[in-house]
Amino acid sequence: MKNQYEPIQTEIVKIEELSPINKLFTLRIKNEQTQNAFKFRHGQFFILSVPGFGEAPFGFCSSPTIKETFQVSVDKRGSLTTKLFEFKVGADIGIRGPYGNGFDRKKIKNRNLVLVAGGCGLSPLRTIIQDANLHPENFQNIQIFYGCRNSELLAFKKDYTDWSKNIEINLTVDTPDKKWKNNVGVVTNLLTLEKIKSDSVAILVGPPIMYKFVIQKLVELGLSDEDIYVSLERRMHCGIGICQHCALVGGKYVCTDGPLFSYAEIKDTPEGI
Numbered sequence: 291m292k293n294q295y296e297p298i299q300t301e302i303v304k305i306e307e308l309s310p311i312n313k314l315f316t317l318r319i320k321n322e323q324t325q326n327a328f329k330f331r332h333g334q335f336f337i338l339s340v341p342g343f344g345e346a347p348f349g350f351c352s353s354p355t356i357k358e359t360f361q362v363s364v365d366k367r368g369s370l371t372t373k374l375f376e377f378k379v380g381a382d383i384g385i386r387g388p389y390g391n392g393f394d395r396k397k398i399k400n401r402n403l404v405l406v407a408g409g410c411g412l413s414p415l416r417t418i419i420q421d422a423n424l425h426p427e428n429f430q431n432i433q434i435f436y437g438c439r440n441s442e443l444l445a446f447k448k449d450y451t452d453w454s455k456n457i458e459i460n461l462t463v464d465t466p467d468k469k470w471k472n473n474v475g476v477v478t479n480l481l482t483l484e485k486i487k488s489d490s491v492a493i494l495v496g497p498p499i500m501y502k503f504v505i506q507k508l509v510e511l512g513l514s515d516e517d518i519y520v521s522l523e524r525r526m527h528c529g530i531g532i533c534q535h536c537a538l539v540g541g542k543y544v545c546t547d548g549p550l551f552s553y554a555e556i557k558d559t560p561e562g563i
């Protein structure tokens with residue numbers, strides 16, 4: 291029987307420092323046949339492991355249509371990510387997955403798409419953004435609303451010029467520096483009647499406190515509960531619905547039923563949001 295926890299040997303082929311606490315890793319599965327068979331959808335995640343330093347879940351952050359490699363943006367937090375930050379190009383890591391429900395493209399076909407991100411939440415949304423930028427013919431209007439504590443922490447800054455050819459980008463920071471000429475304040479302030487079409491589909495990725503206020507605003511602006519999606523982050527171990535670490539009250543698992551849930555699906559789940 292195949293060991294479902296067995297990691298796939300993967301090589302780091304590129305490392306970019308995006309902010310003082312964040313690095314973008316480009317990864318390639320070493321076995322060509324396994325690489326060719328490895329497919330993921332928007333919103334899915336994988337478990338990354340380093341022997342002796344454990345494993346943790348990370349969202350894909352590059353377009354699923356790029357076949358040879360994929361990317362992950364990592365914030366330096368504890369033992370695993372600190373070890374990862376020491377690695378150089380050519381180092382080996384393990385991965386398993388892809389896991390999670392991911393986002394069904396049919397749900398956004400011919401719809402206006404509102405992507406709301408806070409902090410490192412822009413990272414999993416980058417799969418959709420990059421895909422839309424590479425294949426604009428497959429997408430309708432896309433708007434990004436992205437907020438961070440300060441401009442230094444804004445993720446993927448180098449990509450914005452390219453993205454803005456096909457996508458509307460709205461940025462805001464809590465604490466502006468002298469060079470900042472853009473919006474100041476919480477991301478909720480950017481969501482206005484003039485900006486948001488009531489028949490949009492929204493996907494939210496960020497800290498839980500952001501969800502509460504953004505959902506309230508989007509509902510006020512006319513979006514239905516079924517058209518608001520949130521990505522839940524929970525402590526995960528197995529990633530495949532066995533260990534109970536990510537179980538929500540009511541029997542759903544964030545690792546297998548999520549991490550993306552519609553607001554309609556979890557609004558009545560205690561501690562869901």
Ligand SMILES: Cc1cc2nc3c(=O)[nH]c(=O)nc-3n(C[C@H](O)[C@H](O)[C@H](O)COP(=O)(O)OP(=O)(O)OC[C@H]3O[C@@H](n4cnc5c(N)ncnc54)[C@H](O)[C@@H]3O)c2cc1C
Pocket residue numbers: 335344346347348349350362363364365366367368369370371372410413414522523524525526549
């Ligand atoms: C579906 C999913 C996707 C993720 N995608 C990314 C990603 O793309 N990039 C990224 O940088 N991180 C991502 N994370 C978070 C990442 O898995 C954790 O930060 C991981 O624990 C880091 O491992 P570590 O050993 O470095 O830190 P740890 O030693 O595990 O933790 C360091 C600190 O962070 C806290 N912490 C860690 N995870 C959580 C959590 N889920 N909720 C609350 N506090 C927590 C710990 O309590 C501790 O204080 C994702 C998590 C999930 C569930």
Ligand code: FES
Pocket residue numbers: 525526527528529530531532533534535536537543544545546
């Ligand atoms: S992480 Fe083990 S059940 Fe979800």
